[in-house]
Amino acid sequence: MKPRTFFAAIVVIALLGGANVIFAGSSLAQEAGLFIKDIEDLPLMPGLVEELGSGTAFDTAQGRIVEAYATGPVSEGGVMAFYEKTLPQLGWRRLDIGVFQRENEVLKLEFPGGPGAAPPLTVGFRLMPVGP
Numbered sequence: 001m002k003p004r005t006f007f008a009a010i011v012v013i014a015l016l017g018g019a020n021v022i023f024a025g026s027s028l029a030q031e032a033g034l035f036i037k038d039i040e041d042l043p044l045m046p047g048l049v050e051e052l053g054s055g056t057a058f059d060t061a062q063g064r065i066v067e068a069y070a071t072g073p074v075s076e077g078g079v080m081a082f083y084e085k086t087l088p089q090l091g092w093r094r095l096d097i098g099v100f101q102r103e104n105e106v107l108k109l110e111f112p113g114g115p116g117a118a119p120p121l122t123v124g125f126r127l128m129p130v131g132p
Contacts, residue, residue, distance in 0.1 A: 038066045039127055041090060042107070045082045048072040048123060055125075063104055063129030069112075071120045076111055079123055083109055104130050 038057035055068040092100035110124035
């Protein structure tokens with residue numbers, strides 16, 4: 001297991017107020033729905049459910065590109081607050097509202113339904129290499 005993935009599991013458990021079960025690895029955490037499937041160390045906010053099969057993931061010479069979507073009865077403000085608190089603990093640096101960078105990757109949080117969209121809210125996660 002990658003050290004970053006183990007750390008991500010511990011951070012998510014801590015953010016959720018502890019847990020009676022400690023996940024032994026990222027595959028167990030993913031099965032429990034705690035992480036985005038194709039971004040193994042990106043936690044899935046409680047209340048969101050990933051829409052499996054709706055995104056894309058592939059590697060390029062510059063790095064990986066991933067689009068993933070999740071929905072749930074959450075607010076845009078709640079999503080932003082969760083990720084603004086969680087991502088820096090996982091090594092991500094905030095560049096702008098909903099935009100984070102870690103090493104050579106940029107993560108963007110998007111809301112395809114637009115501001116004030118009716119529940120459930122859809123959240124888009126776009127991971128891409130840092131541009132030239």
